Amino acid sequence: MTICALSYDLASQRLSSTSGVDLQIGPFVFNLRLHCPDLARLLYELWRDYPLAEGAAVRDFHIQATSNPAPGRWLRRDVRFFVDGRTPFPLLPAHHHLPMLEWGLNWCIAQRSHHLLMLHAAVVERNGRAIILPAWPGHGKSTLCAALIHSGWRLLCDEFGLVRPEDGALLPLPRLIPLKNESIEVIRSFAPSAHIGPSFYGTRKGTIAHVRPPTESVERMHETARPGWFVFPRWVAGSPLRLEPMLKSEAFLMVATNAFNYEVLGQTSFELVGRMVDACDCYSLVYSDLDQAIKALDELTRAADD
Amino acid sequence: MMARMPDSALLVLYIQLLQLNLSIQTLVLSAGLACDLMIDRQVRYQISACSLVDVAWENEHLVYCVDSGETHFLNATGAQILDYLIASPLSFEDLLACITSVDDGSNSETSAADLSSFLDRFVELGILVSCPALSDA
Structure with missing residues (x-):
């Protein structure tokens, strides 16, 4: 049963109850309690396809978000974020609740999931093989990822390339894709069918709006994928498209330095990244035009499929 | 076209992946250092x-030191030196x-x-050790 199978009133009531709601998001079970009515309504809209993990034996994270009542006409409403009863973050403005919740979940995963190698990368899949898009902030990863998942690719994740050390499989974690500033209109124009939530202005990353993961990506979130390609994207205004092969040693270094926990896993990471780079074709991609970038990646990967 | 690493006689790119601070140090040595050699x-x-x-x-190697948890990036010459030393101890000459x-x-x-x-x-990294030379006698 998914969240949207409940009525909004029931979902909201359960979210604000003392036991909260258990949700399966990729390989993790989140127990979520909200005392923040605006946020509950948004989650009902944007997290609608996540299945309820009723009766889950293990909850990976206990998350609670609580907004204080308006303390006065001139004072800001705040929201407090709890992880397993602790508050790792300072109070944040209540009108940034959703970006805060999403960043909070990223923080939880990055802090705790060291049984997996966590690449800072978007990952999309087609025909069982995935493009891994590692990138630094501002390089256009999320924009490209949002465009790809509206062009025939399945979303595994926009933020975490989760790799299982035992077999090198990529685990899906289909979460909201946070678009920033100009990218919001770019994706509205590129993919009119994309479901994009409201814009949050004045966050620490500027204006943020979230793309809802396609229902099919959430429904298939237990299907792993094999690494097929490493593509390191970089958006450069006005640049012609350049998709160029990279040396594998260079790709290794970029993957390792950009992973969340390469050094934590030690030799396991070294050998795992080595196997992944060995199995993948590695490219750098400089782009300014999304259509051109999607077409180039399509041709690249179809050639391998044929 | 493939991106190419600089091809000096002995270029060592040394990568330290530290617990909390990922840093990349590039060691490109110049001929000018030769006069300062203390061998x-x-x-x-x-x-x-x-x-x-x-x-x-191809010609590039990555070496992971289990004890230190550091990853080192070597070109072909650097890897060759390690191979020589794995086979047997050798003097500088x-x-x-x-x-x-x-x-x-x-x-x-x-x-x-x-x-x-x-x-x-x-x-310094603990990957090599120096030891007294064998007597010629």
Whole structure:
């Protein structure tokens, strides 16, 4: 049963109850309690396809978000974020609740999931093989990822390339894709069918709006994928498209330095990244035009499929 | 077109992936360093007891030191030096002779300077140890 199978009133009531709601998001079970009515309504809209993990034996994270009542006409409403009863973050403005919740979940995963190698990368899949898009902030990863998942690719994740050390499989974690500033209109124009939530202005990353993961990506979130390609994207205004092969040693270094926990896993990471780079074709991609970038990646990967 | 690494006689790109601070140090040695060389010709170098794991593509090698948790990026010459030392302990002069015999085009002063720095760095990292030279007698 998914969240949207409940009525909004029931979902909201359960979210604000003392036991909260258990949700399966990729390989993790989140127990979520909200005392923040605006946020509950948004989650009902944007997290609608996540299945309820009723009766889950293990909850990976206990998350609670609580907004204080308006303390006065001139004072800001705040929201407090709890992880397993602790508050790792300072109070944040209540009108940034959703970006805060999403960043909070990223923080939880990055802090705790060291049984997996966590690449800072978007990952999309087609025909069982995935493009891994590692990138630094501002390089256009999320924009490209949002465009790809509206062009025939399945979303595994926009933020975490989760790799299982035992077999090198990529685990899906289909979460909201946070678009920033100009990218919001770019994706509205590129993919009119994309479901994009409201814009949050004045966050620490500027204006943020979230793309809802396609229902099919959430429904298939237990299907792993094999690494097929490493593509390191970089958006450069006005640049012609350049998709160029990279040396594998260079790709290794970029993957390792950009992973969340390469050094934590030690030799396991070294050998795992080595196997992944060995199995993948590695490219750098400089782009300014999304259509051109999607077409180039399509041709690249179809050639391998044929 | 493939991106290319600079192709000096002995270029060592040394990558330290530290627990909290990922840093990349690039060691590009110049001929000018040769005059400052402080080479102890009375010692041999050998691989320390640390465990090394490596992967290689084309002419580039990555070596992981299990003890320190650091990853090192070597070009073909750097990897060749480690291979020589895995086979048997060697003196500086022996190693220099091995390198220059493989790379005829290299400047011997530059090679000596680069080799000296490479050995010093890897001793500092605990991957190599220096030990007294065997007596000729």
